Amino acid sequence: MDFDFLTYLFFGGLTRGSIYALIALGYTMVYGIVELINFAHGEIYMIGAFTGLIISSVLTMLGLPILAIVVLSALTAIIYSCAYGYTMEKIAYKPLRDSNAPRLSALISAIGMSLFLQNYVLLAQTSDFLPFPNFIPDFEFWEPYAHILTSPELVILITTVIVMICLTILIKFTKIGKAMRATSQDKVMAVLMGVNINRVISITFIVGSATAAIGGILIACHIGQINFYMGFTAGIKAFVAAVLGGIGSIPGAVLGSFVLGLTESFFAGYFSSDYEDVFAFLFLVLILIFRPSGILGRAETKKV
Amino acid sequence: MxxxxxxxxxxxxxxxxxxxxxxxxxxxxxxxxxxxxxxxxxxxxxxxxxxxxxxxxxxxxxxRPEKGKQTKKYQLFFLNNILHEKKIFFPVIILLSLFVLCFPYIFSMYQTNIMISALIYVMMGLGLNIVIGLAGLLDLGYVAFFAVGAYSYALLNYHYGLIFWIALPLGGILALIFGVILGYPVLRLRGDYLAIVTLGFGEIIRLVLENWNDFSFGPSGISNIPKPCFLGIDLSLQGTTKYLFYIIVGMVALTIFVTNRLQNSRIGRAWIALKDDEIACQAMGINKGKTKLRAFGLGAMWAGMGGVIFAAKTTFINPASFTIWESVIILCTVVLGGMGSITGVVLGALLLILLPEYLRAFSEFRMIIFGAVLVLMMVFRPGGIIKNVRRIYKFDPILEKNSVKNEVNS
Incomplete structure (x- = not known):
């Protein structure tokens, strides 16, 4: 067990954890507010990556400079993911909320949405893996450290940290953040205080989708290929991370993601990469059995 | 507007x-x-x-009818009325069973084969109906038990040469054991967590089957699984298909019979009550964990037996047949037909499996339609095509008063 291999696994795990964190944020925010596992969240992440790929290819053929391509395609991907998140909420979840349907119905509807979006992309695009251009160049100043942490990984880590900071500011210090916190605590009371709940929920979906899209583009750049199925496993793993940290809690989601990313990376490095996914799912089952409220979550007692 | x-x-x-x-x-x-x-x-x-x-x-x-103000038109569907009328019910059942019995002789082998797969789904749907429709537990890893059944037949046959008829109950029991082992720790969890854990479990089983080459032969699967033989006689290809058809028809009939009896039994009522209000149920002395575990285990058992029949029908299995989307399709049949309603689930499964078979032109749109069906059903008709009619004790105050008066008078 040499030191280099250890650091390699450590940073690999951190990168992985960052991506999980970007997706897990959407899960945890939506869960915190509407108590719904948004199954189709992974699909939003996939749609973000696909939109980024399509727009960037079109722009490349138009012959734009690389910086313009990166910025424009990333922006479009984020906008489209937000639009999909918003529309999804309006179609699949809002009518159920209006009719006070049981939670089981919302979950089934979410599974349906996930299946729909996956096959929508499959039919409209392709079932093959598509190569994704690497937008992140190798930085020269980073050359001496590149054997531990490659430049794309560095960019992923930094972006994640920036997104986290922005999100914390949004939730802690803005008016809409206050409304979100109020809604998650008590919906009826929030309405009485003049919070437009439907708007808050829409915005939550939009913000969650935006972070997922960022994650989608980053991972696509890093791995170099995408396909219609990428959202499913990533989504489930991000959900594991969100539960691990305590679902509904934003710092929890980030912490849980890093813990999951690191353990997965070490497991794959030292034991077997074949059973990596098995390990993640086993992890989920064990957490839910022994500590369903997660690392940072509070155990709630249900009152009658 | x-x-x-x-x-x-x-x-x-x-x-x-x-x-x-x-x-x-x-x-x-x-x-x-x-x-x-x-x-x-x-x-x-x-x-x-x-x-x-x-x-x-x-x-x-x-x-859309508002909750609480359920209109009669929505609650009592035409077909339900028919099924509750004994004069219509029995002739319909007799005609239907005659049709089913003659099916392999009327239609070609191709049609019979399609019907067999559809009936396997009917059986699985009915099994899942116990878990979701009656007990209200969303199980997304249902296909794992299906895989357990299929692999137990394939492997037991490969290593020990066990025949179909011994493997059928064995597969069911093995799946039941798996269900209980998994269910025991996770059934304490709330609804949506349960869905995710079962999903995770389903994926674990599939991934293990895919990677553990020594045990399950990995992604290449197991081929040459024998079809069931009739009293030790090997039948012709056509003969086995017909035979298999009758086996699955018998199994479906058994499943319908069992679920129907379960629904109206003490445990069935406990399931339905648990679905509505856990706390009230515990106050009434129902053991929450045990009751849920029974639902989970029984559901798993049907999936296991379905798996054995599936392995016998296709004669080849590999982990690719047991993905999470298979669970979702079965879920879709239950949701479309009507959670908790037996006729509904049978109809839902037949519709969802047979329609894409006959509308070959649209077969690539199959999954996208399934997704849309799940969302649309939840939004517009959460009860499914045939809504499960709950038995209600009707209290008629006028009648009651009269009888009280009569008693006083006499």
Missing amino acids: TIKNQIKKSFLVSLWFMFLTFPILVIQVNTVENVIKWRWLNMIGVGIGSFFLSILWRYMLEK
Whole structure:
């Protein structure tokens, strides 16, 4: 067990954890507010990556400079993911909320949405893996450290940290953040205080989708290929991370993601990469059995 | 809303959807040859389609019955009325069973084969119906038990040469044991967590089957699984198909019988009560954990037996047949038919499996339609096609008063 291999696994795990964190944020925010596992969240992440790929290819053929391509395609991907998140909420979840349907119905509807979006992309695009251009160049100043942490990984880590900071500011210090916190605590009371709940929920979906899209583009750049199925496993793993940290809690989601990313990376490095996914799912089952409220979550007692 | 407003709103919706589907539906990039295909026709289709669909959507949303104020028309569906009338019920059942018995002689072997797969789904749907429809536990890893059944037949046959008829109950029991082992720790969890854990479990089983080459022969699967033989006689290909058809018909009949009896038994009522209110149930002295575990285990058992029949039918299994989407399809049949309603689930499974078989032209749209069905059913008709009619104790105050009076008078 040499030191280099250890650091390699450590940073690999951190990168992985960052991506999980970007997706897990959407899960945890939506869960915190509407108590719904948004199954189709992974699909939003996939749609973000696909939109980024399509727009960037079109722009490349138009012959734009690389910086313009990166910025424009990333922006479009984020906008489209937000639009999909918003529309999804309006179609699949809002009518159920209006009719006070049981939670089981919302979950089934979410599974349906996930299946729909996956096959929508499959039919409209392709079932093959598509190569994704690497937008992140190798930085020269980073050359001496590149054997531990490659430049794309560095960019992923930094972006994640920036997104986290922005999100914390949004939730802690803005008016809409206050409304979100109020809604998650008590919906009826929030309405009485003049919070437009439907708007808050829409915005939550939009913000969650935006972070997922960022994650989608980053991972696509890093791995170099995408396909219609990428959202499913990533989504489930991000959900594991969100539960691990305590679902509904934003710092929890980030912490849980890093813990999951690191353990997965070490497991794959030292034991077997074949059973990596098995390990993640086993992890989920064990957490839910022994500590369903997660690392940072509070155990709630249900009152009658 | 006036017509003008309606049109305006729908127009905006169609513009929105044209914007939304623009990159994915219209542009197709071929990154190898660097060519872009623009498919503007799709955009026009989306625009027109979403214009009319949004009008329909709003109309349906308005017509949706409000909760609590259930209208009679929605509650009692035509078919349910028929089924509760004994004079119609028995002849229908006799006719139906006659038709089913003659089926392999009337139709070709191809049709019989399709029917066998559809009936396997009916059986699985009915099994899942115990778990979801009666006990209200969302199980997304149902296919794992199906895999347990299929692999137990395949492996037991491969190593020890066990025949179908011994493997059938064994597969069921093995799946039941798996169900209980998994269910015991996770059933304390709340509904949506349970869904995720079962999903995780389903994936674990599939991944293990895919990677553990020494045990399950990995992704290449197991082939040459024998079809069931009749009293030790090997039948011709046509004969086995017919035979298998009768086996699955018998199993479906058994499943219907068992679920029907379960539904009205003490434990069935405990399941239904648990679905509605856990705390009240515990106050009434129902052991929550045990009751849920029974539902979970029984559901798993049907899946296991379904798996054995599936392995015998296809004679080849590999882990690719047991993905999470298979669970979702079974879930879809239950949801479409009506959670908790036996006729509904049978009808739902037959519709969902047979329609795509006969509408081959649309077969690639199968999964996307399943997804849409799940969402639309939940939004507009959460009870399914045939809503489960709950037995209600009807209290008639006038009658009651009269009888009290009579008693006093006498």
